[in-house]
Amino acid sequence: MFKSAKELFALTEKENCSISQIMVKREIEVFNRKEEDIYLRMEKSWTIMKQAAHKPIHQELESMGGFLHEEAKDMQAFIESGKSFCGELVDKAVLYALAVSQVNASMGLIVAAPTAGASGVLPGCFVALQEVRGFSDKQIIEALYNASAIGYLTMRNANVSGAQGGCQAEVGTASAMAASAIVELMGGSVQQSLHAASHAFMNILGLVCDPICGLVEVPCQTRNTIGATNALICAQMAMSGIANVIPLDDMIEVMENVGRSLPATLRETAMGGSAKAKHICKGCK
C-alpha cells in the first residue's frame, strides 16, 4: 500500500486521512484484519505498556544481571520531593522510560516497540502525556497506529536491530516513532509528523550499542530516557514550524548507512564503548 514516507504522505493527501488512519487501512487490506480486532490488539499492548510503566515505581525490582535496582523508585521519590526541575511532562517521560526498561531487564512483561531494548520509549512518552494532558486511551491507541507507520517504514527500508545498526536503530527508531505520533496526538499536521521523525533520527544518529556485559541493562535503561525526551522535543520543534532539511525516507537511509559504518565492536557485541570502560561498578550508588 505504501513503501515510503513519500507514498504515505501522498495517501494521506489523496484520502484526506491521518497517518494512523492510513496505517489501519493498510492493516485491514494487507492482513485481512477487522478494524475492531486491530483496536483490541493494540489496546492490549497499550494496557501492558501502562502496567509496566507503573510496576517498579514503589518497589525495588532487581534486573537479571544485577545492574538495575530501584531507578524508577528513586526518580519517583525525587519528583514527589518537589525538587525535580525538568517540568512535569519530561519528569514523567523519564520516570516511565526508566520503569519499563527495569521491567524488561527483570524478565517482566513488556511490548517490544520496536525492540525489547527500546521498549521504554513509547510508554515513557504516552503514559506521561496521558497523565499530564488527559488524553483518552482511544486517542493514545490511535497515536500508536501512527508510531507503527514510522516503525514499519524503518523496518522495511532499513533495520531496527542493535547488532546491525547500533542503538540509533533501536532507541532512534522508537524515538522517531514516538515523535511522529506525538505530533498527531497534539493536533499537528502529517508533514509535521514526518519532520518530527526526521529530527528524532538526526538527533540520535550514530548512537552506538555498547551493553555492559552484553546485557540489556546499562546503558540501555538511560538511553530509553533520551529516546522518550528526544521524541517530545522533536515533536515540539516540528509543530513550532521547524522543518528538517532531510526528508524522512532519506533520513532512514542515512541512519542505515551510519549503522553499517559502525565497527562491530559498537554493535551489541559488548566489545567496545561503555562495555569496555576501565572501571565498571556493579550495584554502586
Add this chain to the structure above:
Amino acid sequence: MKEISMFDVIGPNMIGPSSSHTAGACRIAQIARRIANEKIVDVRFDLYGSFAKTYKGHGTDRALVAGMLGMNPDDERIKDSFSYAKEAGLAFTFKEKHDPAFAPNTVIIHMVDQFGVTYKMRGESVGGGEVMINSINGVEVNLSGEYDTIVVKQQDAPGVIARLSSILANYGINIAFMKLYREDKGKIAYTIVEVDEHFDNALFEELRKDKAILSVSYIPRLEWD
C-alpha cells in the same frame, strides 16, 4: 518479502529482556517440545555463540525451560520456569559449547521422553523473536514455525509420499511447502510438510495406519497472541 504488520513493529508482547535471547529461545523450545509425542522428562540445552556467553543475564535458560513446558513468550511464569519444571517432573541441564559453523544464537536441544526415546533439534534465534529450526533428529531442515507443520518419519520406500499427499488432499489440506530428507537410501526418511489449514486427529489416525509410516508429529504454527 514478508509483509510487516503494525504488530511486528509494536509487539510482540513478551517477557524481557531480549527478543532474540528470551522470546526467540522460548519459541525454539516450544517447537522442540512438539516433535515428541510423549512427555519429555529430561532435556539438555547445548548453547552456542551469544547464547552461550550471556544466557543467564538474558534469562535464555529460563525461557528455554519455559518453552519446553509449553509456555508462550509472553507468559509471566517464564521467570520462575525452573520451579515449574520441577513440579512437572522435567530435569534440565545447560552446556556452553562452541562451534563457529553455527549462527550466533543457536541451541541444540536433546530430549528424552518417558519411554527413554531420544530426540534432538537444532534451532537459531534470528531476531525479533523469529526463529529458524535447522535440524530435527539429525536431518537438516528449514522451518520457521509460521505454518502448521507435520513431521512424518517413514520407511524410504516407493509410494509413501503419494499416499501421504493423497490423505492430506482427502482432508482438504493444502500443502504450502513439502520437503523430503532421508538418512540412508532405502532406510529411514522424513517428510516435512508445512500446510495452510489447521487439521484434526482423524487425519493423524489415518496417517498412522499406514505401515510404512513410523511416526507422525504435529507442530502447530506459533502465534504471538
